[in-house]
Amino acid sequence: MKIGIMSDTHDYLPNIRKAIEIFNKENVETVIHCGDFVSLFVIKEFENLDANIIATYGNNDGERCKLKEWLKEINEDNIIDDFVSIEIDGLKFFITHGHHKSVLDLAINSGLYDVVIYGHTHERVFKEVNNVLVINPGECCGYLTGIATIGILDTEKKEYREIIIE
Numbered sequence: 680m681k682i683g684i685m686s687d688t689h690d691y692l693p694n695i696r697k698a699i700e701i702f703n704k705e706n707v708e709t710v711i712h713c714g715d716f717v718s719l720f721v722i723k724e725f726e727n728l729d730a731n732i733i734a735t736y737g738n739n740d741g742e743r744c745k746l747k748e749w750l751k752e753i754n755e756d757n758i759i760d761d762f763v764s765i766e767i768d769g770l771k772f773f774i775t776h777g778h779h780k781s782v783l784d785l786a787i788n789s790g791l792y793d794v795v796i797y798g799h800t801h802e803r804v805f806k807e808v809n810n811v812l813v814i815n816p817g818e819c820c821g822y823l824t825g826i827a828t829i830g831i832l833d834t835e836k837k838e839y840r841e842i843i844i845e
Contacts (some may be wrong), residue, residue, distance in 0.1 A: 680767065681707040682709045682711060682832045683702040683829065684711045684831065685713070686737075686798025687714070690721055690820075691819065695721055699724060702829075711733050711774055712734040713776055713796060714734065714738070714798055716746065717737075719742050719745055722749040732759075733759075733765065734757070735762065736760070761775070770837075772794045772795075774795075775795075793811065796816075812832075814832065816828055821844070
């Protein structure tokens with residue numbers, strides 16, 4: 680299974696549109712968004728996504744109730760919460776925005792998860808820590824680093840591919 684991974688879109692519509700186009704072209708089945716959509720209007724862009732969304736709230740996300748409502752209107756199977764613990768394709772995932780570093784560190788070191796995915800820092804990370812894949816896709820917006828990135832995780836091969844949005 681292919682899972683699209685993104686974070687920190689921060690209202691930047693051109694890159695959100697490009698990311699959705701890439702995910703659709705790659706036939707991802709699920710997209711994980713690690714928070715900081717920021718404004719509600721960006722959710723309308725995800726109506727064009729051919730996959731369900733698993734998301735977390737970021738520290739810059741306001742209107743949390745409406746954010747959840749609008750995501751559910753797009754697809755009833757969409758999920759958003761502060762932290763998401765879920766099994767996908769036989770792998771146990773923990774998903775968070777990452778601004779609660781103590782929770783992130785606990786999840787990575789707990790031994791409960793195969794994959795831990797977070798955002799917040801805008802820095803790309805792909806490493807293995809005690810048999811746990813730890814992924815931060817970087818920033819979709821490209822504001823802080825100047826490099827807009829998303830990723831695709833192949834759950835079968837446990838391979839991650841970083842994609843630079845241009």
